Amino acid sequence: MIRVLLADDHQLVRTGFRVILEIEDDIEVVGEAFDGRQAVELSRRMRPDVVLMDLEMPGMNGLEATEVVTAEQGPAVVVLTTFDRDDYLFAALRAGASGFLLKNGTPEALIEAVRVVAAGEALLSPAITRRVIAEFAATGAPSQAAARVEELTPREHEVFVQLAGGATNAEIATALRLGETTVKTHVSRVLMKIGARDRTQAVVLAYEWGVVRPGG
Structure with missing residues (x-):
């Protein structure tokens, strides 16, 4: 319930x-x-x-x-x-x-x-995601943010990029050829390392820090 x-x-x-x-x-x-x-x-x-x-x-x-x-x-x-x-x-x-x-x-x-x-x-609709991108995409990553991103393993970084695109665990699993249980573990570690409360904040941080840019 x-x-x-x-x-x-x-x-x-x-x-x-x-x-x-x-x-x-x-x-x-x-x-x-x-x-x-x-x-x-x-x-x-x-x-x-x-x-x-x-x-x-x-x-x-x-x-x-x-x-x-x-x-x-x-x-x-x-x-x-x-x-x-x-x-x-x-x-x-x-x-x-x-x-x-x-x-x-x-x-x-x-x-x-x-x-x-x-x-x-x-909970970010495609329209809202586009506006988040427009707001944050031009912002460079501050040094503290860059340090957090560097703590991610290569696989965690891939998961972070997928999160920034609004992908679900199932979609990430398909894209990276991983099991959903493994994806859940990676997502939890990414959120912990970057200091994000949830996936929505992860999306915001990814664009605010310049981890991803519009178009890829």
């Missing part, structure tokens, strides 16, 4: 999300927060697997709450917003969000988002 916490200052929005999610047999909404501060408190107390976090909330906003939750190695955070703005997108990713979802999406997209991040995968 995937345990979900909803954080939004509009009760109707929270109610709508609850109805959509609790139809599914494998998802349970364990709490609702009306602002970022309450989201942090409930996250600590209820230990959900996923937080659906609105950005625009009074008091502590969603970005601030996301930073606190992810810094404490809490649940995965999917940021929800009605605004398709790059500054929100990149701020959310830098704050440690595992995904970014627009509120005008479909119920199916919301359900899939919860399942994807609960499984430890990145």
Whole structure:
């Protein structure tokens, strides 16, 4: 069962999300927060697997709450917003969000988002990935980042590049001719060595550090 916490200052929005999610047999909404501060408190107390976090909330906003939750190695955070703005997108990713979802999406997209991040995968649509590339691809890797990359073995570096392209474990296994269990081990080691919380941050770091460039 995937345990979900909803954080939004509009009760109707929270109610709508609850109805959509609790139809599914494998998802349970364990709490609702009306602002970022309450989201942090409930996250600590209820230990959900996923937080659906609105950005625009009074008091502590969603970005601030996301930073606190992810810094404490809490649940995965999917940021929800009605605004398709790059500054929100990149701020959310830098704050440690595992995904970014627009509120005008479909119920199916919301359900899939919860399942994807609960499984430890990145939630970046192709359109969002292109914008991440545009933002970070021209940035050179700072010395500290270069040192972390140098700690990777050749195989781990190959896995890192595959991660940057948004590949799943199964796709990486096929591309590198490895077993999925072996890929999972490599992914865990890559995330640990580069200091990334999850696959989404690995994608951001890969482009921010110049490990990969557009076109290959």
